[in-house]
Amino acid sequence: MTRKQIIITLFSITAFILILVSLGVFEEELKETDYSEVVQFMEDMKNKEEVEIDVVTYYSGKASLENSVLKQPNGWIIYRLKARYDKVTNQSWIDVTPDLSRFKNVEKISGDLITSHQQCGYINHNTDENKGKVGYMLTECFHKWEYDVKPSGFEGYRINYTVLPILGLK
Structure with missing residues (x-):
């Protein structure tokens, strides 16, 4: 040769790898499991x-349909x-440790998300059908009294939650 x-x-191999990276081929697949x-x-x-x-949790970052909206956390x-x-x-008690490595615009996160290590008293089932909330709630937490854990697929929520078994993700 x-x-x-x-x-x-x-050059061809490098370009091919860059295309695969941009398509997310090498990213870890986060699979939804049931709430059992x-x-x-x-x-x-x-x-x-x-x-x-x-x-x-997946945070979509869609705060508005307008194109002029500043970048939101996602x-x-x-x-x-x-x-x-x-x-x-x-x-x-429950030790809660967040991994924000797959999250963009972290500095714009609202107080509704756990962003630092903390302890919560317990987790319980939360059903408030009048408000359209069904899921789980971490309660008696150090930084905030409670955090909702909403199931994935509910329309109208900016934050969608799924549960995974321990995969050793770091």
């Missing part, structure tokens, strides 16, 4: 077991929930 052919081949994992997490916590799950936030139990005090 001549030098020219090697350069053309390397959250229910199991809640049951295990009631039984004073130390367990953990990942809760994946992307995936992965919350690692770890149920903890202290035998001496007979107390349990």
Whole structure:
């Protein structure tokens, strides 16, 4: 192979890889699972077991239909929930650790999202059909009293939540 052919081949391979990267081929696939994992997490916590799950949230960033709207926060936030139990005090709590590495415009996040490590008292089922809210809620949290966890697919929500098993995402 001549030098020219090697350069053309390397350029072609690089261009192909850049196209695949822009299409998101190499990104981790975040698959939606059913909420039985959250229910199991809640049951295990009631039984004073130390367990953990990942809760994946997608923030669409659509605040308006206008094109002139400034860039809004968007992307995936992965919350690692770890149920903890202290035998001496007979107390349990949830450690919540967010991963914002897949999130854009982090500086514009509202107070409705957990953006730093904190502890919450528990997670419970939240059903308020009058307000169109169905899902789960982290309550008695350090920075805010409660955070909603809404299921994916509900129209009208800017934040869509799905639940994943622990995938070792870092």
